[in-house]
Amino acid sequence: MIPLNGKILLSTLPKIGKDKVIRLSNNQNMPLPLRKSEVFILSGREVPSGFWGYITFNDQSQEYDAPDVPLLCLNSEMSHLTDGDIIRVSNDSKRVRVLYRKQSQHNFILLTEQCNHYCLMCSQPPKTQDDSYLVENTKDVLRLASRGSDEIGFTGGEPTLLGDDFINLVRLAESYLPETALHVLSNGRAFGDLEYARKLAEVRHHDLMIGIPIYSDAPEIHNYVVQSDNALDETVRGLINLSRFSIPIEIRIVLHNVTKDRLLNLAQFVSRYLPFVSQVAFMGLEMVGFARANKDLLWVEPDSYSSQLTEAVEFLSVRNISTSVYNLQLCLMPKALWPFMKKAISDWKNVYEPECNECDVRDKCGGFFSSHIYKKPINIRPVKL
Ligand code: SF4
Structure with missing residues (x-):
């Protein structure tokens, strides 16, 4: 597990009264004019000049002459930070939060913690x-993130509660990251x-996907899971409007005791009423x-619903609706389901059990969330095998 929150052991950052978002670099050959907005990761004795600030881990700060520019010393757990990563330094200079890791395929940016749902499994x-x-x-983050990122995500809370600010962030993503x-x-x-929906379409993002959960074809079950009246009706209306503007949609179905019994019914509902969706994701x-x-x-227990899940996945698949299963373990599912199962748990919270070391399919298995x-x-x- 890779920690995304860390303590600052020492800081000579000037007090600016608000959080500061900074990008890290270990590029000693960076042209001087570009160094002014970067924070250099110190390693060894060399301290290249011209960077906005410097960062080190544990008590290594003692090894450097006190610089007259900002120095941050983080605890050693954060030493995974590397070139191109982006962190937020708290306004009291006591904590850092990793907002983006250049090498990761799992960069989801939290837009808001506010939501109009109160899902049972949020x-x-x-x-x-x-x-x-x-x-x-x-x-x-959008301004500082690497142009080479394959994908980034926006999450919440409910991002659309930001109204036009959400639309503007999608526009900024397109503008700063035109290949992501x-x-x-x-x-x-x-x-x-x-x-x-029209405003979102008018951004003309080159590769946008909206992941929208539907937990049941039965309104009373979906509305119960999200703890909100009329939720399924309004969500379906939203899906239809997105499809009018050809915005790609992923349907997300979280698997648990309240949703497991109507998986085939839900698959039939999607195929009959929402055949325009780009993909369906079943998620442990x-x-x-x-x-x-x-x-x-x-x-x-996931293996107790494996036959319902297999039926639902096969139903969608034969109707040419791209379908995947995430966050479940191969050894709990029938082999018929394996081609649909993806390794996708974010790297920073993905773990395996000791018995997995004896397993012939460990490389193909997604393993567990650390919270398991x-x-x-x-x-x-x-x-x-
Ligand atoms: S790697 Fe672990 S969880 Fe995955 S199939 Fe093997 S034993 Fe099961």
Whole structure:
């Protein structure tokens, strides 16, 4: 597991009264004019001149003469930070948060913690306080992120609660990262307003996908899972409006005890009423946030719903709807499902169990979220081919 939050052991950053977003560099050959906005990662004794600031780990700061430019000393857990990564330094200079890792394929940027759903298994429980600083952070990340990134994501909370600010962030993503795909997680309800869907379409992002959850074809089940009346109706209206503007859509279905019994019905609903979607993703439960609080309500052994899941996946697949399964372990699922199962747990929270070391398919298996310590499937067994 790669920590994304860390302590600052020492800082000579000037007090600026607000968080600061900075990009790190280890490029000693960077042209002088470009150094002024970068923070150099010190290693060895060499201290190249001209950078805005410097960063080191543990107590290595003692080894350097006190510089007359900002110096940050982080705890050693953060020594995974490298060239091109972007961090946020808290306004009291006590903590850092990693916002973007250049080498990672899993950069999701949090746009807001506010939400109009209160999902039973929400991994990022909503908050109501003003968090508009996240919009400013996002602008900084988009400006500083590597042009070579394959994909970045926007997540929340519910990003569309930002209204026009959300549309502007999509526009900025297109402008700063013209070769990078953008994946947005949204409940889709805001797109029930045709004009709002039109505004998004008018950005003409070159590679945009909106990931929208539907948890059941039965409104009372979907609305119960998201804890909001009329949610399914409004989400479906949003999906239809997005399709009018040919904006690609991914349907996301989280698998747990409340959703597992109607997977085939849901697959039939998607194929009949939403055949325009680009892909469907079935996702194993991540045991964080509200999912942990609601563990007794939600947890079900994944192998107990494997036949319903296989039926639903095969139903969609034969109808040419691209379908994938995420966050589940190969040894718990029938071989018929394996071609659809993807390795996709974000690298910083992806772990394996000791028995996985004996497994012949470990390289192909997605493994576990680090949070699986709160609920580990009982039937994990190494696969022998
Ligand atoms: S034993 Fe581990 S690596 Fe092998 S299939 Fe199961 S979870 Fe995956």
